[in-house]
Amino acid sequence: MLQNDPLVLPPLLSDVTSSESALRSFLFGLSGVDKVGVEQRVAELSTRSIKTTAKAEGIDLAIKMIDLTTLEGMDTKGKIKTLCAKARRPDPLDSSVPSVAAVCVYNDLVAEAKSNLVGTNIKVAAVATAFPSGRATLATKIQDTSDAVAQGADEIDMVIDRGAFHEGRFLDIYDQIQSIKQVCKSAHLKVILETGELKTYDNVKRASWIAMLAGADFIKTSTGKIQPAATLPVTLVMLQAIRDFHIQTRRMIGMKPAGGIKTTKDAFKNLVLVKETLGDNWLNPDMFRIGASSLLNDLLMQRKKLTTGAYSGPDYVTVD
Amino acid sequence: MVFEYAAAPESSAIVNIKSHYNLFIGGKFVKGKNNSNYKTINPATEEVLAEITEASVKDVNEAVKAARKAFKTWSKLTGSQRGKYLFRIARIIQERAREIAVLETMNNGKPIRESRDIDIPLVAAHFFHYAGWADKLDHAGLGKNPQPLGVAGQIIPWNFPLLMLAWKIAPALAAGNTVVLKPAETTPLTALLFAEICQQAELPDGVVNIITGAGETGKALVEHPDINKIAFTGSTEVGRLIAQSVAGTNKKVTLELGGKAANIVFDDAAIDQAVEGVVQGIFFNQGHVCCAGSRLLIQESISDNFMNLLYERMKNLRLGNPLDKNTDVGAINSAAQLAKIKELTQAGSAEGAEMWSAPCEIPNRGFWFAPTVFTNVSLSHRIAREEIFGPVLSVLTFRTPDEAIEKANNTPFGLSAGIWTEKGSRILEVANRLRAGVVWANTFNKFDPTSPFGGYKESGYGREGGRHGLEAYLKAGK
Numbered sequence: 001m002l003q004n005d006p007l008v009l010p011p012l013l014s015d016v017t018s019s020e021s022a023l024r025s026f027l028f029g030l031s032g033v034d035k036v037g038v039e040q041r042v043a044e045l046s047t048r049s050i051k052t053t054a055k056a057e058g059i060d061l062a063i064k065m066i067d068l069t070t071l072e073g074m075d076t077k078g079k080i081k082t083l084c085a086k087a088r089r090p091d092p093l094d095s096s097v098p099s100v101a102a103v104c105v106y107n108d109l110v111a112e113a114k115s116n117l118v119g120t121n122i123k124v125a126a127v128a129t130a131f132p133s134g135r136a137t138l139a140t141k142i143q144d145t146s147d148a149v150a151q152g153a154d155e156i157d158m159v160i161d162r163g164a165f166h167e168g169r170f171l172d173i174y175d176q177i178q179s180i181k182q183v184c185k186s187a188h189l190k191v192i193l194e195t196g197e198l199k200t201y202d203n204v205k206r207a208s209w210i211a212m213l214a215g216a217d218f219i220k221t222s223t224g225k226i227q228p229a230a231t232l233p234v235t236l237v238m239l240q241a242i243r244d245f246h247i248q249t250r251r252m253i254g255m256k257p258a259g260g261i262k263t264t265k266d267a268f269k270n271l272v273l274v275k276e277t278l279g280d281n282w283l284n285p286d287m288f289r290i291g292a293s294s295l296l297n298d299l300l301m302q303r304k305k306l307t308t309g310a311y312s313g314p315d316y317v318t319v320d
Numbered sequence: 321m322v323f324e325y326a327a328a329p330e331s332s333a334i335v336n337i338k339s340h341y342n343l344f345i346g347g348k349f350v351k352g353k354n355n356s357n358y359k360t361i362n363p364a365t366e367e368v369l370a371e372i373t374e375a376s377v378k379d380v381n382e383a384v385k386a387a388r389k390a391f392k393t394w395s396k397l398t399g400s401q402r403g404k405y406l407f408r409i410a411r412i413i414q415e416r417a418r419e420i421a422v423l424e425t426m427n428n429g430k431p432i433r434e435s436r437d438i439d440i441p442l443v444a445a446h447f448f449h450y451a452g453w454a455d456k457l458d459h460a461g462l463g464k465n466p467q468p469l470g471v472a473g474q475i476i477p478w479n480f481p482l483l484m485l486a487w488k489i490a491p492a493l494a495a496g497n498t499v500v501l502k503p504a505e506t507t508p509l510t511a512l513l514f515a516e517i518c519q520q521a522e523l524p525d526g527v528v529n530i531i532t533g534a535g536e537t538g539k540a541l542v543e544h545p546d547i548n549k550i551a552f553t554g555s556t557e558v559g560r561l562i563a564q565s566v567a568g569t570n571k572k573v574t575l576e577l578g579g580k581a582a583n584i585v586f587d588d589a590a591i592d593q594a595v596e597g598v599v600q601g602i603f604f605n606q607g608h609v610c611c612a613g614s615r616l617l618i619q620e621s622i623s624d625n626f627m628n629l630l631y632e633r634m635k636n637l638r639l640g641n642p643l644d645k646n647t648d649v650g651a652i653n654s655a656a657q658l659a660k661i662k663e664l665t666q667a668g669s670a671e672g673a674e675m676w677s678a679p680c681e682i683p684n685r686g687f688w689f690a691p692t693v694f695t696n697v698s699l700s701h702r703i704a705r706e707e708i709f710g711p712v713l714s715v716l717t718f719r720t721p722d723e724a725i726e727k728a729n730n731t732p733f734g735l736s737a738g739i740w741t742e743k744g745s746r747i748l749e750v751a752n753r754l755r756a757g758v759v760w761a762n763t764f765n766k767f768d769p770t771s772p773f774g775g776y777k778e779s780g781y782g783r784e785g786g787r788h789g790l791e792a793y794l795k796a797g798k
Contacts (some may be wrong), residue, residue: 032742034762035592047433049328049645057323223620247628275323276636284321 003086007215010249017213020171022107027170027209028062033201033237042232048272055268059303061283062267063090066100067125067256067291071132071224077112080105082320084116091300092318100296101285102155106131107148114152122303125144125190130294132194132223138176145183150169156180160207162197177214190218190256190289196226199248204234218254224291229259232269239277252281258291264302267295325638328645330432335423337509340371343379343532344515346386347525353378358534360508363429364651364686371510375531380500380540383529387471387498388546390526395496395601399455406451406494408521413444415480416517420510424482425642427509429687430605432643440456441768443486446785448668449769450490453790457495461788463797468496469572470548472793473541474560475562476511477554478504478653479578479608479709485511487773487784488551489528495793497549499529502541504554505534505653539565547571556707556733556778574782574792576610576774578707579735581756583613583764587622588720589740593762595629598713601738601764603637605690606650607711608657610779611736613764617724620717625667627695627715631676636693639680649680649711652687661710668694668703673714678754699730707733721746725753734776738764757783 009016016026049057068087069077083103091097102123105113126148130136136144145156158180164172181189191211195204211219219238222229235257242253248303255278257270267290274282282288297317304312340357342349352373359368375383394402413420420443421435430439457466472492476484481503492499498535503511510616515530531537535558542565552562553576566573573599583601585594601613618626642650652658668677677690689710697704697714704714718724728737737756739747751759757775760766767773782792 010731031591034590034593034742037590037596040763041593041596043435046439047645048325050325051328052326054326061323166737213429271323280322 007249007251009213013213013248017171017174020169023174023210024168025051027206030205030209033205035201036231038201038236041062042236042273045272045276046269048268050268050272055302056306058268059264059299059306060098061271062264062290062300063296064098064101065285065288065290066296067102067104067258067289068100068296069104069224069258069291069293071104071106071127075106075109077109080109080112081116084122086296086318086320087122088117088120089109090296091303097303099298101289103213104157104291107144107151107153110148110151110153111311123154124158125151126151126153127157127223129158131156131157131159132225134161135163138179141176142179142183145180149183149185149187153187155188155190156184157192157220159192159194160211162194165198165203165207170206173207174210174214177211178217181215189215190220190254191216192220192223192258193238194223194226195221195231196228201233201237204237205241208238209245212241212245212253216253218256218289220256220258220291222257222259224259229263230257230291232273232319235270236273236277239273243278254287254289256284256289256291261292262294263298267299325646327642328640328720329641330422330436330645332422332426332643334419336424337370337423341373341508341532343373343375343383344512344518344528344530345379345383345526346389346506346529346679347519347523348564349515350382352376358505360427362426362507362686363506363653364683366685368579369427369509372532374517375502375533375537376538377540378532380537380544383500383531384471384473384544384546386526386662391468391470392523394498394527397496397731399457401498403451403454405521405523406490407449409517409523410444410447410451412517412520413440415479417441417444420482420513422643423513425650427507428478428481429653431641431647431650432645434605434714434747435524435645438761439480439483443482446483446486446769450494453491453787454494457790457794458797460787460794462533462791462794463605466495466794466797469787469793469795470497471546472497472499472549472551473544473547474499474501474551475538475541475554476501476503478507479605479610481507482510482514485514486614487553487789491784492793493527495790497793498533498675500529500541500547501689502531502533502538508532542566549573549793551782552576556780559780564574572792574774574784575780576782576784577719577735577778577780578709578733579610579612579775579779580615580705580707580731580733581611581736581738582615582617582731583738584617584724584728584740584750585619585622585626586724586739586743586746587619590625590762591622591629594740595626595633597738597762597764598630599633602713603649603711604765606652606689608653608709609765611758611765612709613736613738614708614712614714615728616713616715617718617727618715619724620719623717630693634678634691634693637678637680639678639690640683645795649691652689652710655687657709658687658689660666661712663710664703664706665692665712668697668701668714671701671703673697673701673703699727705731721750725750729755735774735779736760743769
């Protein structure tokens with residue numbers, strides 16, 4: 001389970017954010033990531049064969065981990081209503097299908113989503129901080145976040161300032177995350193690194209550490225607006241950073257790959273990475289989420305295939 | 321437990337194992353003259369798979385005679401004609417890859433993931449590579465119009481049965497030689513399937529002859545007077561006997577023997593990938609790898625963190641049914657090999673090293689050994705000096721690069737080594753000073769048909785693979 005107590009860093013880490021130079025030294029002192037090696041490991045884990053009982057369990061687990069997402073300029077209240085209905089009851093004909101973990105929307109639609117999910121455990125996540133680019137003043141980002149919290153958002157998905165990252169202003173990113181964390185109050189904070197704009201695995205590892213040190217509850221790969229989004233090697237590098245952070249602080253940080261995870265097979269590859277990197281303690285919706293829109297229908301079709309023995313088809317699952 | 325992987329076994333229905341196998345001589349399967357047979361088993365279940373002929377001296381004579389006869393015509397074919405057969409064999413191997421992989425796993429004990437993704441694709445790649453060389457021998461760096469040696473006697477080990485066959489047969493045939501090959505006693509089945517593939521490819525009779533048997537059969541082959549070349553991969557002990565036996569004859573020899581490779585991890589290494597590389601280096605193929613990274617040299621300043629990550633990683637290794645697609649560690653190939661591993665690990669404990677084994681459930685039947693690590697190892701311990709040829713890692717520490725190099729080189733072997741550091745200049749310096757035939761940097765156990773492979777010192781002589789591999793099967797031209 002997620003801890004809500006304030007983050008207290010152990011002595012070895014307590015002063016790494018005391019100055020720009022201390023943070024820089026710390027980040028550049030992290031061991032590097034070898035591109036060939038991490039991609040080879042992912043290729044090997046991707047051959048795991050998930051059959052029968054494991055497949056049935058994996059499908060339901062993946063459904064329960066989904067942050068069902070709509071982040072479009074043309075989102076309407078009507079769209080949110082149908083999305084929430086789908087989140088509650090993914091397959092209208094089969095009540096044994098579990099609900100998803102959360103719906104993820106822009107902040108002006110949080111209230112609509114909340115009202116459609118009354119009486120359920122489904123969380124409402126709002127993207128904030130001038131999502132997806134993050135190009136706004138801190139004051140605007142704080143306002144954006146507090147608006148979402150005021151409307152009842154349970155979770156905030158913020159973006160980091162990638163411009164600052166490439167300029168080497170790591171402490172600014174840290175400070176911004178801390179500021180947003182304060183505004184979040186009891187809402188969980190997911191920090192989006194937008195790994196597609198960080199480009200190297202070393203950068204992904206460093207950005208993961210900045211976010212975790214600053215108090216992120218979750219780290220998240222992508223906005224879904226930049227390609228590539230959640231690739232498996234990026235997810236593995238972030239999971240390993242979470243593991244290292246846990247070794248040093250005993251604090252469990254959650255992980256959310258988002259964008260590009262479309263099929264049951266993709267979802268299983270992610271679950272395998274989690275299982276064989278962080279272990280069973282992370283294999284639940286409190287610690288692992290999948291940000292996706294089209295994945296759910298593939299999971300439903302695979303689920304039906306497993307229970308009935310026959311493939312249905314895209315016309316037999318709802319397109320909400 | 322959450323999301324436990326269910327059994328996902330590859331079906332063995334695709335293979336058609338005969339109850340009895342004859343010898344493959346002169347393009348036909350023929351009975352052994354002594355009517356002496358032995359049984360080959362699946363080391364994961366101890367179930368008998370087939371009865372195999374033990375070739376006698378008379379059978380070896382017949383095989384060499386057939387190869388000599390075939391040499392007269394095979395060596396006169398143009399390179400492109402020989403290449404045509406090799407390409408054909410390579411393609412059939414690809415077409416029948418799944419069948420071959422399942423059979424390899426059943427007879428050897430290695431995980432299907434490895435035979436399917438590594439062994440068999442490399443087998444096909446070797447045949448493709450040397451098929452391409454067959455009409456380009458003038459460019460092998462051996463002068464104009466280099467000539468084949470004649471009949472090659474080839475003896476291969478049980479750790480990569482078909483891959484070792486490919487390493488031997490593909491360059492020999494491309495260069496215009498004919499061969500008599502003896503697979504290892506415990507793993508003859510894929511070599512016998514390869515004999516069928518030679519028939520399917522309509523390879524001229526006698527170009528490839530496969531004789532099965534144990535040490536005596538091998539000895540008869542090595543000592544046969546009409547053999548021009550001996551190629552052996554196996555233990556240093558047997559390699560020594562072969563070198564003695566052919567001394568004073570005209571036979572050319574290449575030997576690829578044992579190893580005790582150091583995998584050196586510097587404090588600036590990419591830690592997670594280095595942990596992975598160490599795991600692949602020693603637990604790949606149950607450590608039945610002559611170039612296995614069996615000695616980990618870890619810089620003291622990161623050893624605690626590194627070892628903790630290594631133990632955690634090893635807890636995820638899945639030992640069990642080799643045919644299961646999720647198995648990482650398969651069966652030990654034979655009771656004899658298991659006994660040897662046990663003897664050496666007991667010596668390690670007795671000499672004061674500390675043993676840790678991954679918590680695996682060991683199946684009731686078959687031959688198994690859990691992935692194991694020894695710490696507090698000194699260079700004087702047997703487990704730091706002798707080749708264990710099993711899933712056992714000996715860990716030593718070092719303080720400076722000089723010390724690492726000194727310790728890495730302090731072995732009678734010299735087949736391979738690994739370097740892990742994010743610093744390019746260190747890779748170049750250390751690689752130059754390591755006395756090992758293959759040095760991997762930030763990776764391990766990577767094989768490619770274009771790359772020469774072979775050792776220093778007691779690890780043998782001669783190179784296999786790539787352009788260098790042709791030299792072992794050609795007389796230099798003008």
